[in-house]
Amino acid sequence: MPKAYFVTGTDTDAGKTLVSCGLLEKARQKGLTTAAVKPVSAGCEETPEGLRNGDALALQQVMTMEMPYEQVNPVAFxxxxxxxxxAQDAGRMITADRLAGICRGVLMKRADFTLLEGAGGWRVPLNPRETLADLARMLQLPVILVVGMKLGCLNHALLTAEAIRRDGLTIAGWVANSVTPDMARLVENTLTLEGELGAPCLGEVPYLDTATPAVAAEYLNLPV
Structure with a gap:
């Protein structure tokens, strides 16, 4: 049966894309077909083909299903x-409903393993009334939480987990991703999260000098 998850992080640069690409690679290694969507990106380069976001391109490169860039990353700034x-600066309006429609189109392709990667953290606004959390709620997807392991991550992780559950969604698992090479008391912080988050740990990704999907996949497990 196809499985799909919404990937969020404790903050910007928590490592959502690295973990997402690692999980997609892990699924490919197990013989599963994979797809991914980055519904909204901000921080793109201008190319002859249009705006392109590095995170979305990374997802597109590692997933097995062929999709046009505009379907992988429908809204780009x-x-x-x-x-x-x-969006305000560009005179555009992003709505969770529109994004949900695009994401449902990808989910209908029924890849064995599909990831929808958010932008920033759980409560990133889309417009004055909605956040990316509203998109996850509309799709009713279980959530994978990427915790950027650094000072302050305990508070960020526990508050994010609380918000996810308050929104009526389940946490399928979480990943401890080291974003600095020398976090003090990394082991103790990880053990604290294992005891407090109430969800399975899908892996502990160390700080990687060469952060490729294949290397990240070595430290990750797929959600059950």
């Missing part, structure tokens, strides 16, 4: 700022 501010 040039400046690396909050999406709702980028």
């Amino acid at each position: 040039l400046p690396p700022i909050a999406p709702h501010i980028a």
Whole structure:
């Protein structure tokens, strides 16, 4: 049966894309077909084909299903700022309903393993009334939480987990992703999260000098 998950993080640069690509690679190694969507990106480069986001391109490269870039990343903005501010500057409106429709189109392709990667953290605004959490709620997807392991991550992780559950969604698992090479008391912090988050740990990704999907996949397990 096809499985799909919404990937969120404790903050910007928590490592959502690295973990997502690692999980997609892990699924490919197990013989599963894979697909991914980055519904909204802010921070793109101008190319002859249009705006392109590095995270979305990374997802597109590692997944097995062929899809046009515009389906992988339907809403893209040039400046690396909050999406709702980028949308205001561009005179556009992002709605959770529109994004949900696009995501459902990808889910209907019925890849064995599909990931929808959010932008920033759980409560990133889309417009004055909605956040990316509303998209996850509309799709009713279980959530994979990527915790950027650094000072302050305990508070960020526990608050995010609380918000996810308050929104009526389940946490399928979480990943401890080291975003600095020398976090003090990394082991103790990880053990604290294992005891407090109430969800399975899908892996502990160390700080990687060469952060490729194949290397990340070595440290990850797929959700059950």
